[in-house]
Structures are given as C-alpha cells and as structure tokens.
Amino acid sequence: MSRLQPDPSDGPPPAGGDYVTVDDTGDFGYHRSEQELLAAFEYVGEARSIIDRRGNDYLLVMDPNRRLVLGPALGPVEFHWLGQAWQAAQNVHVERHRIRRFHPGTREQLLRDLFETLVLERVPDPGAGSWSLDVGGVTTRLQSLQEVDHRLSRQSRLEQARVRDPFGRTYRPVLHRRHWYMPAAAGLMVYVETPPHGDAPG
Structure with missing residues (x-):
C-alpha cells in the first residue's frame, strides 16, 4: 500500500x-x-x-x-x-494474536474489533471489566486473559468451557499445536468466537 x-x-x-x-x-x-x-x-x-x-x-x-x-x-x-x-x-x-473474532463486515466493526482485541491481548489490566469462564455451568470471574489461560491449563475437557471477554463476546478455547510433532498439551490456547445464545454470526 x-x-x-x-x-x-x-x-x-x-x-x-x-x-x-x-x-x-x-x-x-x-x-x-x-x-x-x-x-x-x-x-x-x-x-x-x-x-x-x-x-x-x-x-x-x-x-x-x-x-x-x-x-x-x-x-x-x-x-x-x-x-x-x-x-x-x-x-x-x-x-501474539490468540483471540479470533468473526470476520468483520464493515470498516467500523473492523476498527472496533482491532482496538478491543489488541487491548485484551496486550494490556495486563485493560480496565474494561472482568472475564468470565464457564465450565459445565459453573462460572468464574477472572481479571485477565492470562488468568483465563491459567485456569484452562488445568481443564481436561475444553469442549465444556466457554469464555466471555469484558466486551461481552463469547469464545470456545482451542489448543493450537505449535508444530505437528509436538503434543497438543504443549500448544497455545486460542479463543475462537462463538455465536451468543446459539445464534448464527452476523
């Protein structure tokens, strides 16, 4: 450009x-x-x-x-x-970029997603509010993405977990393998956005 x-x-x-x-x-x-x-x-x-x-x-x-x-x-x-x-x-x-939101359809949405995502990834205490982690219907309030990572590192069944960020977006945690030859447990935790309340993404 x-x-x-x-x-x-x-x-x-x-x-x-x-x-x-x-x-x-x-x-x-x-x-x-x-x-x-x-x-x-x-x-x-x-x-x-x-x-x-x-x-x-x-x-x-x-x-x-x-x-x-x-x-x-x-x-x-x-x-x-x-x-x-x-x-x-x-x-x-x-x-460095482990929060994966839906593809933004407009310029305004892209700008909002960029700022919100980078704040959550880069600022230890973004001041936007708390995260929530739901595992099997039990919800825990956490203060940072790093705290969410730590809690999920001890969770054996990630498919039961859902994470909500301080801006109200919901994700499912997925282990991303760094290399094909490494065990899944050594991967990075990536957060993939899911539709709220079972709705389809807009």
Whole structure:
C-alpha cells in the first residue's frame, strides 16, 4: 500500500487517544498514547500504518530537529488492506494474536474489533471489566486473559468451557499445536468466537 510521505509542517496530529500500528514485519501493536507509540519505534518506515479510533491513517516522520514524530493524518485507512493485514498477522503471529473474532463486515466493526482485541491481548489490566469462564455451568470471574489461560491449563475437557471477554463476546478455547510433532498439551490456547445464545454470526 503506497503513500506519499507527509511533511510535518502540514499540521500537528490530533492530541490524545490510543493507536493501533502495523509494523514493517506486518505485525500489529497497541499503544495507549502518542508518547508510548513514539517510544516503540526507532526510524521512519518502521511503522507501515498508524491508526486512531476514528480510522485515520498516519505515518512517522522526522521534524526539523530530526526527531521522530507522528505526521498528519493521511485520510481513512483502507478497509480491505487492513482486514487482509490483520488476518495475515493472526496466521503468522499466532502466539501474539490468540483471540479470533468473526470476520468483520464493515470498516467500523473492523476498527472496533482491532482496538478491543489488541487491548485484551496486550494490556495486563485493560480496565474494561472482568472475564468470565464457564465450565459445565459453573462460572468464574477472572481479571485477565492470562488468568483465563491459567485456569484452562488445568481443564481436561475444553469442549465444556466457554469464555466471555469484558466486551461481552463469547469464545470456545482451542489448543493450537505449535508444530505437528509436538503434543497438543504443549500448544497455545486460542479463543475462537462463538455465536451468543446459539445464534448464527452476523
């Protein structure tokens, strides 16, 4: 996806807010502030795309003092490119992206899913509320995805388990084999979205 590199003098980016990034390896990241974002990168071009919650697309640029800064908005991020990049990142970086939601049908839904999923995966205490784990009708409240992982590591029958995230989405836990020759127990726990109350996905 080609872009013209903006000049920092064209105007400052909007202040505040959090960001999703796509780096030069194709992986996705989440940053709670512009300061946190800038601290995560070292050179122009390392971030292929920087996206705010409104779907505006940015690049990193150098200011007149040769400091790395966030450039002005380039316009809306391209929906199909973003969706394909996210799917590819989930397939390549399974260990970093273990929450698998239904395919989003709109740009707004994709943006919401990206921010919510990355917050849940990357922020130890996202502040969005608690997770719930239901096993055979017994529900336990948990504070993080890591706590859910720990509880499920002791569960022998994953097919009985359902997990609800703080945003109200429901998943079934599945062990993903890292390599074909490794035992299933050594795999990663992946969370695959299920329709709520038996409904079909929209």
